[in-house]
Structures are given as C-alpha cells and as structure tokens.
Amino acid sequence: MKPPDTYDLRGFLLMLLSVILFAANTLLLRAISLHLPEADGWMAALFRGTVGMLMVAALYGFGRGLSLKALIGSKLVALRGVIGALSIAAFYLTIPALGASRAVVLNLTYPIFATLIAAWWLKEKVSKSAMLWMLAGFAGLLLFVGGDATRGFSNWDLLAMAGAVGAGIVVVLIRKLRETEHAGTIYASQCFYSIALALPLRGAQVTDLPAMGYLTLIGAAVIVGISQLVMTNAYRTMPVSRGSSIQMLLPLVTAAGAYAFFGERFTLLELAGAALTLFATWRVAVPRRSPGATEGKENLPPLKTAPEP
Template identity: 30%
Template sequence: MSPNFKGILLTLGSVFMFALMAILVRAIPHVSSFHSSFVRFTIGVAIVGILAMFKLIPLKFRDRKNLFLRGFIGGIAVYLFYLSIVRLGVGKGSAYVYSYPAFATLMSMWILKEKVEAVKFIPIACSIGGILLLALGGVNKQGATLGWNELIAVAASLTTALAVVYVKKLHNSDNSYAIFFAQSIIGFWLFLIPSGLTQGQGNSFDLTILIVLGLVATLGQLAMTEGYRYVNVATGSLFQSLVPVMNLLSGYFIFQEQFTTTESLGAVIIIVSCISLVLINYSIGRKSRITKLVE
C-alpha cells in the first residue's frame, strides 16, 4: 500500500468517525452535553495515555501555556458543538459549526499575524451570508427562528475556529498527540463537576452510546492525525469538508430533520464556501512553492 493511499484511507476513516460521532450525540438528546463531553475527554485521556505508556506514540509537552489555552478553548468548543446538535439537530447544528474555517482565517490575521489574500474574503463573506440565511430561514407565522440555540451554534463555530488557530500555532512546538492529549486532560477537569451535577438516571443503552461516542471521537482524531503524515493539509482539509455534508444527510434520512428552502440554501453556501477556502489555500500554496523553486 502506497503512503498516499494509506493517508487517504486514514483521512476518510476519520471523516466517517466524526460523522458517526454527531449521529451518536443526536441519538441521546436527553443526556447532558456536559456528560457527553466528559466521557469523550475521559476516554481520550485513557487511550492516548496507554499508547504513550507503551511508547507507541511520542508524548512531550513544550509550549505549556498555549497547550492549556488550546485545551480550555477546545473543551468549550466540543461542549457547544454537542449542545448545538442536541438543540438544533445534527444537520443544522453541523452546518453552523463547520463554518469555522471562515472565522479561523480571520482570527489567524489577528493572532498569528498571517497575511490573508483578498480573494479569501469572498468565500468568507459568502459563509457569513450562509449563516444568516440558515438562522433566518425558518421564518413562519411566529417569526424568524433566530434565538439562543442559533447563537450557541455560532459560538461553537467561533470557539472551534479559535481552537484551530491555537492548534496551528502549537504545531511549531508540539506534536499532534500532545495537542490532543492537552485538550482531553483539560476537558476532563473542565467537565468533571458539571457532568456529575447534571447526570441523570440513565440506563445501559445511554452508557453504551457514551462509551462508543468517546471511542469514535478519539479514533477519529488519531486517524486524522496519522493521515496528515501521508497527505498534505489541503487534501486532508478537503476530505474533512465531507463531514457536514454527511451530517446533513444523516439528519434528513435518519432523524427526519426538516429544512426550509432558505435553510438548505444557507447550509449549502456555508459548505461550498469552506471548500472554496481550502481550494484557494491549496492554489496559493502551490504557486508559492513554484515561485520558491524558480528563485
């Protein structure tokens, strides 16, 4: 098996895992998002800790301050993502959250001092327009559906974008396993008390789903991390753009979630805009490499 083919298989595996994760969260809407987040991070700590103990993966921490910030922000982002899925549905919630590449691009200008080419502002503006269509698309006799749930989903997108920017910053000092473990261990402590306070009676089915959820989320993250060893970031990011598409389909076919025409248009605009950002990044990166070769 060629390295490139292996990378593609791993990346597609992570896409499937992330899409399945959203379905599992949606399958137990009565379980607190605090509890779902806590179980996810607990299993993440356990799996990565065991792999590191047997020296199957390297686990060293260098930029501790930013690792803490990434873990704290990432932990909140996961909780808000789960809460968005429970309150808005797997399709609509995912469409909001997966608009994060647009916000991450803007944040990188401020935090990382990165230059953002003018052409990127077109898909960014379209993505924000898609969010507005998605939020206001459910107009009915009671008025627009914009409310706290939609604001929570937008907050999930913003915190996810900020977490991604910190991941990018940390790649200069720490490897992906350390970054993931930092999020898991901080998320564990972040949701330890809230999950205990909100834990209901539950049953064996809920417990099984929570355990599978934690395993799927961790395996998806590890598969994505390993996949990036064999494929470039542009290819990996393009594959990851399939996740909200799969979530929209699962929301419609599995959970019978309904979308108005305007909501559907907004979701499509968001996804297409984010894919366009990935393609623009790839095109600019390829041209810069050619320029360097010529020079």
C-alpha cells in the same frame, strides 16, 4: 515503494472513513439525547474527555511525549484545553436543540474564524480572494440561519457560532503550540479540561445513567477518538486540499443520517445558505497552488480543515 496512486487511494479511503466516523459520533449523540435527556452535551464532553485521556496516555504516555506538567504549567496549553473543552461542549449542547445536521454546518464555519484570528495574532497574510470568500461565507451563514421562518435565529444558533469561534481560536493555538509542545500534550489538554469543566456539572449524575447510556457515550467517545487518528494518518498520504475537500462531505453524510433516522429537513433557503457557506469555507481553508506546485506537493496552508468536534 508503492506507487503514488496506491497512496492516494489509501489516503482517500482513510479520509472517507474519518468522515463517516465523525458523522456517526454526532448521530449517536443526537439519538441518545432523544431517549436519555440527562446525557446532554456536558455529559458527552465528560465521557469524551475521559476516554480521550486514556487513549492519549496509552499512545503518548510513559515518556513518549505526553507532558502532564505542561497541562497546568503552560498558559498556552491550558488556554487551548479550556477553549477546546468549551467549544466541544457548545457543539454537543446544540445537537439536541438544533438537530445534528444544523449543528454540524454551523460548527464547520470555524476555518473562517481561524483564518481571521491567525491574520490578527500570527500576522498571517490573507489574500483578497480569501477575504471575498469569507464575506460570501458569512452571507451564506445569514441565509442559512434565517432560511426557516418558523425557527429563526435562536440562542442555540448563537451558542453554535460561539463554539465555532472557539474552535477557530483552538486551531490557531495548536499551530502556535506545535513549535514547543508534543502533539500528545496538545490533544491531552482538551481531554483534561473537558473532564475538569464537566465533572463538577455532571459527575454526580454519572451513576444514574442506565447501561445503554454508558455504552452509547463510551462508544461515541471511542469513535471520535479513532476518527481523529484516522484523519491524521490520512493526511500523511494525500494533499491537504484533497483531504479538506473530502472532509466537507461531513455535513452531507450527517444530514443524510439525520434525515433517515430523525426526519431532519432543511428548507430550500437553508440548503442554499449551507451550500454557499461550506463552499466558501472550503475555498478559504484549502491551500493556494504555487506556479511550480505539483499534485501532492502543494504549499501547506496555515490552517487545515479538520472537524474540531
């Protein structure tokens, strides 16, 4: 049996890798949107759904957990799929308009919405400190979206926030579905309905894409699929709070890449608002320690911080 430190190091490296892969996916979509406008959010969602469906079928198909019948027959599974597909499309559509770093910051507010929805629907208790941190997060969000006088609050920001709310709903639905459905079916619902919603909108344009468009969109879809698997594996060997903390590096890694490759910048007010929002989101998402908790054996929170896109 390996010592705990070895497990922690492995989990840390896997979680860090997942952050880099998530950021790479976003930056790839930002790059292709600049050179190939027809490869928009709906097109990216179509490719992600298709590649994701193939991956989940390979991992969980043929009697290993995936239930195709539940994708249509279960109302909750279908609802998870539809809302998840719309949330992903909303995130992908805002990347070209807002820039990769701004879109990621807005999307990562979803744990706050998930906590509020879980309190209302699942009757999960929300502590006073969590409520205060949520208020701080919303204050930071207002500062962030209004921190650039030349940009202001646009409809794209509103769409990004709607996507974050949708992602919060999805997190709660996943928590509910885990009681009855296999993980493969839950994930496949997102892929299935991404295809169902995006195909009528972009299916006819798929054949018009150049070879580089195919390679980039497929590459981005494969990367995000691998990043989900890597992140899930990392959580098996490390505390949720530590994993959540590492995942909060995603905006920093994305912003660094967006600055280096696309010249994206934040004003000082935007930076302050983003920092407050992300820190508050992390404080809401990480688990509270019980008096007798030890490192690596914390009380699992109702919600984990994990990028929905």
